[in-house]
Amino acid sequence: MKVADVDAGARKFGRCAACHTIGKGGPDTGGPNLYGVFGQALGQHRPRYGYTVALSTAGGRWDAQTLDAWIANPQKLVAGTKMQVAGMVDPLDRADIIAYLRSQSD
Ligand code: HEC
Structure with a gap:
């Protein structure tokens, strides 16, 4: 059985890195820095980043379930978000x- 792999995830994060930094203390770029986002409320993690109202008022937290839905199709999870990307179709990715x-x- 295949299980989630952090190292593979680091490589696959290349698709996200066009818009996101992930290093601790990294800058917000096209999208917010994602260090420590797991477990945070949607659209609240980086107060200085200009989130859409759609995301910052969506409610809920980033956990395995919400992140899975988001990476599959951001607009389907939060209509009106400005993260305009083709979702990742493979659940293992x-x-x-x-x-x-x-x-x-941390
Ligand atoms: C084309 C640019 C772009 C790409 C590529 C991109 N994102 Fe985003 N992302 C954004 C933008 C812009 C936002 C802010 C959305 C909003 O405010 O509605 C965002 C927001 C997020 C958030 C919410 C952060 C928070 O603080 O609530 C997460 C999580 C996220 N992206 C993960 C990813 C992942 C994982 C990938 C790669 C699979 C990815 N993004 C690829 C632009 C992008």
Whole structure:
């Protein structure tokens, strides 16, 4: 059985790195820095980043379930978000990315 792999997730994060830094203390770029986002409320993690109202008022927290839905199709989870990307269709790709995001926190 295949299980989520942090190292594979780090490589696959390359698809996210065009818009996101992940290092601790990294800057917000096109999207917010994602260090420590796992477990945070949606659209609240980086107060100085200009989130859409859609995301900052969506409610809920970033956990394995919400991140999975988000990476599969951001607009489907939060209509009106400005994260305009083609979602990742393979559930294992998503699981790897989530494992990596989870590892990048204190
Ligand atoms: C084309 C640029 C772009 C790409 C590529 C991109 N994102 Fe985003 N992302 C954004 C933007 C912009 C936002 C803010 C959305 C909003 O405010 O509605 C965002 C928000 C997020 C958030 C919410 C952060 C928070 O503080 O609530 C997460 C989690 C996230 N992205 C993960 C990812 C992952 C994982 C990938 C790769 C699979 C990815 N993003 C690829 C632009 C991008």
